[in-house]
Amino acid sequence: MPLTPADLGPVWLSLRLAFVTTVFLLILGMPLAWWLAQRKSVLCAPISAIVTLPLVLPPSVLGFYVLVALGPSGPIGAFTQLFGIETLNFTFTGLVVGSVIYSLPFMVQPLQNAFEAVGTKPMEVAATLRAGPLDAFFSVILPMARHGILTGVLMTFAHTIGEFGVVLMIGGNIPGETQVVSTEIFTYVEGMEYDKAHWLAGGMLVFSFFVLLSLTYFERHGAVRSGR
Numbered sequence: 001m002p003l004t005p006a007d008l009g010p011v012w013l014s015l016r017l018a019f020v021t022t023v024f025l026l027i028l029g030m031p032l033a034w035w036l037a038q039r040k041s042v043l044c045a046p047i048s049a050i051v052t053l054p055l056v057l058p059p060s061v062l063g064f065y066v067l068v069a070l071g072p073s074g075p076i077g078a079f080t081q082l083f084g085i086e087t088l089n090f091t092f093t094g095l096v097v098g099s100v101i102y103s104l105p106f107m108v109q110p111l112q113n114a115f116e117a118v119g120t121k122p123m124e125v126a127a128t129l130r131a132g133p134l135d136a137f138f139s140v141i142l143p144m145a146r147h148g149i150l151t152g153v154l155m156t157f158a159h160t161i162g163e164f165g166v167v168l169m170i171g172g173n174i175p176g177e178t179q180v181v182s183t184e185i186f187t188y189v190e191g192m193e194y195d196k197a198h199w200l201a202g203g204m205l206v207f208s209f210f211v212l213l214s215l216t217y218f219e220r221h222g223a224v225r226s227g228r
Contacts, residue, residue: 034111
């Protein structure tokens, strides 16, 4: 049985969540990745470990602690209540918070690798031409690291689309509010509606394949252009 327009609601919500998460992580992850790439502080190692932690933690563990942090007794929940804002659990905003934390390494690590590959010499050359650090970063470093940036954006977007454990812990599975593609597939499987589950799962499979295909293409294209 094909999907109805109502069944596609979680698809649009997943796309919205992935877009917002990717934008936030691009803004937050770029300076963090640049700082980590410099390796000038003893804090780099522990901060790098914290950034990488979502890769090894079970999603249910990470989701549980984010759920507690966003709750009325948690630090974030207590802070939002000071301003008359209800707790963010089981809301779209809460999903964004959890997704930003869970997808952090998928943005930061490609950016950090790209910045490390560029090195500091371009900044030094730009400084001899009287370019300020900020000007040199945006006009020199970012264009040279564009393939790493694109990799981070694609990986973050795709990873957010496929989230399950974290979003289920933080947002539940509320139709029209926090039900995304992964949790909708779970609902269909629980209800023995395998035909609808096949449609969504197949779409996710095709989407993931083309993301990986795009990454392979851009990596090879970048290697050819750089002469490697």
